[in-house]
Amino acid sequence: MDRTIRVLVGKPGLDGHDRGAKVIARSFRDAGMEVIYSGLHRTPEELARMAVEEDVDVVACSILSGAHNTLLPRVVECLKKEKGTEELDVLVLAGGIIPAEDVEFLKANGVDEVFGPGTNTQDIVEYTKTNLKR
Amino acid sequence: MFSGYPGGMVLYLHNQIIQGLCERKRAGLARAVTLVENGSEHARHILEEAYRLRGHSKVIGITGSPGVGKSTLVDSLIGAIRERGDSVGVIAVDPSSPFTGGAILGDRVRVRSRTTDNEVFFRSLASRGYLGGLSRHTGDIITLFDAFGFDYVLVETVGTGQSEVDIMRYAHSVLVVMAPGLGDDIQAIKAGILEIGDVFCVNKADHPDADRAVAVLEAMLGLNRQWQWKPPVVKTVASQGKGVVELLGKIDEHLEFLKQNGLLEERVSRSYIAALEDNIRRDTVDRILTEARLDGTLDLVLTQLSQGKTYPAAVAKQLIGKYLCAEESDNQ
Numbered sequence: 001m002d003r004t005i006r007v008l009v010g011k012p013g014l015d016g017h018d019r020g021a022k023v024i025a026r027s028f029r030d031a032g033m034e035v036i037y038s039g040l041h042r043t044p045e046e047l048a049r050m051a052v053e054e055d056v057d058v059v060a061c062s063i064l065s066g067a068h069n070t071l072l073p074r075v076v077e078c079l080k081k082e083k084g085t086e087e088l089d090v091l092v093l094a095g096g097i098i099p100a101e102d103v104e105f106l107k108a109n110g111v112d113e114v115f116g117p118g119t120n121t122q123d124i125v126e127y128t129k130t131n132l133k134r
Numbered sequence: 135m136f137s138g139y140p141g142g143m144v145l146y147l148h149n150q151i152i153q154g155l156c157e158r159k160r161a162g163l164a165r166a167v168t169l170v171e172n173g174s175e176h177a178r179h180i181l182e183e184a185y186r187l188r189g190h191s192k193v194i195g196i197t198g199s200p201g202v203g204k205s206t207l208v209d210s211l212i213g214a215i216r217e218r219g220d221s222v223g224v225i226a227v228d229p230s231s232p233f234t235g236g237a238i239l240g241d242r243v244r245v246r247s248r249t250t251d252n253e254v255f256f257r258s259l260a261s262r263g264y265l266g267g268l269s270r271h272t273g274d275i276i277t278l279f280d281a282f283g284f285d286y287v288l289v290e291t292v293g294t295g296q297s298e299v300d301i302m303r304y305a306h307s308v309l310v311v312m313a314p315g316l317g318d319d320i321q322a323i324k325a326g327i328l329e330i331g332d333v334f335c336v337n338k339a340d341h342p343d344a345d346r347a348v349a350v351l352e353a354m355l356g357l358n359r360q361w362q363w364k365p366p367v368v369k370t371v372a373s374q375g376k377g378v379v380e381l382l383g384k385i386d387e388h389l390e391f392l393k394q395n396g397l398l399e400e401r402v403s404r405s406y407i408a409a410l411e412d413n414i415r416r417d418t419v420d421r422i423l424t425e426a427r428l429d430g431t432l433d434l435v436l437t438q439l440s441q442g443k444t445y446p447a448a449v450a451k452q453l454i455g456k457y458l459c460a461e462e463s464d465n466q
Contacts, residue, residue, distance in 0.1 A: 003172055004235065004260070029236035034260045039243035046249040050242065053256055055164040083161060 048078030076110030195305030200293025266300030303408035
C-alpha cells in the first residue's frame with residue numbers, strides 16, 4: 001500500500017509567531033509528507049479534533065509562549081479522549097522555545113520528542129520517519 | 135451484515151471502520167478516507183458498504199482561482215448551514231508537489247470556526263498528481279461522507295485556472311467563486327470554468343470593482359438563451375459573512391430545480407460514469423506500465439522512440455493490445 005505520511009503542524013495557545021512552524025511544515029513537505037497547518041491560536045481541543053479528522057501520523061506543535069507545560073500535556077490528553085484510547089497511534093512532537101529542564105516533564109506527559117532552536121530540520125524529518133507509531 | 139468477508143485481523147479492521155461509518159464515529163470516517171486515498175486493499179469492502187448507504191447528502195462543489203476566497207467562503211457557508219441545524223462535511227483539496235509528492239494543506243488556516251462542532255467534519259486532501267482540480271479518489275471519498283449521513287458535503291477544489299472542471303462530474307451543484315478585478319469580458323466568454331457554474335459568486339464585494347465584475351458575468355450568462363436554469367450571480371463578503379445566507383439559498387434553489395425536473399438523477403449517474411472512468415483509467419494505465427516495465431518492453435520501446443523509429447500513439451496501441459487483450463481472467 002502506497003502510504004503517504006500525514007502531519008498536523010499545530011500552533012496551540014496565544015503566541016502569534018509561526019515562522020518556525022512554517023519552516024518545519026516546508027521541511028516535511030519537501031520530505032514528501034502531506035502537512036496540514038492549523039493556523040494560529042488553536043486550542044488543544046481543536047488540534048486533537050483536527051488530528052483525528054485528518055487521520056495524521058504526527059502532531060507537531062510549535063510553541064513559543066512559555067505555556068508548553070500547560071498546553072502540550074492537554075493536547076495529548078485531548079488526543080486520547082478524541083481517539084478513545086490511552087495508546088496513541090500518533091507521534092507527538094514539540095518545537096519552539098522550551099527550556100531543557102521542562103523536557104523531562106513533557107516526555108513524562110506524552111510528548112515523544114522535543115526539538116529546540118537550531119535543530120537541523122533534516123534530523124527532525126529523519127526522527128519522524130523512523131519513529132512513526134503505525 | 136459483515137458475514138461475507140474473509141476472516142482474521144483484516145475482517146476486524148473492516149468491521150471497526152464500517153461500524154464507525156454506520157455509527158457516525160468520526161475516527162471511523164477519517165480512517166476510511168485514508169484507506170481509500172491510499173488505494174488500500176481494505177478499501178474495497180468499505181466502499182461496497184458506503185455505496186450501499188449513500189444517497190442522502192447534497193454535494194456542493196466550490197471552485198475558482200487561487201486567492202478569490204474559496205476557503206473563507208467555506209468557513210461562512212459552514213456557519214450558515216449549521217445555523218439551520220444541518221450537518222456538513224467538508225473536503226478541501228490542495229496541490230501536491232510534482233517533485234516530492236509532499237503538500238501543504240492550508241485550508242484550515244481560513245476555516246477557523248466550528249472546528250470542534252460535532253456536526254461538522256473537515257478533511258484536507260492533497261491532489262497527489264491528479265490534474266482536474268480534485269484528487270484521484272475524491273469521488274469515492276464524497277461517497278464515504280455521504281454514507282456517513284451529512285446533510286451537505288462541500289467539496290473545495292484546488293485553486294483552479296481555466297480548465298480544471300472535474301468538480302462538475304461529482305457535484306450536484308457547482309459554485310464558481312470569482313473576485314473583482316480578475317479579468318475582462320473576453321475572459322468571461324472563454325470556454326471552461328465559467329461554463330460549469332450553477333451558481334456564481336463575486337466575493338470580496340466590498341471592493342469598488344465588484345459591480346463591474348457582476349455586470350460582466352451577467353452579460354456573459356445573458357448570451358445563452360437556452361437556459362433551463364439561468365445561473366444566479368450573488369455578491370458576498372465572505373470574511374464578514376455578508377451575502378452567504380442568500381448564496382446558500384440560491385444553491386438550494388438550484389438543487390430543488392434539479393429535483394423538480396428529474397435532473398438530479400442525471401447528475402448522480404454522471405458521477406458514477408466519472409468514478410468508472412477514473413477507476414478504469416487508473417487500473418489499466420498502472421497495469422500496462424507495470425507489466426511493460428517488468429518484462430523489459432518499456433525500455434525497448436523507449437529506445438525505439440528516442441531513435442525516431444516509431445511514435446507514441448502507435449506504441450500505446452501496441453501495449454494496449456499486448457497487455458490488456460491477452461488474458462482477461464484475472465481475479466477481478
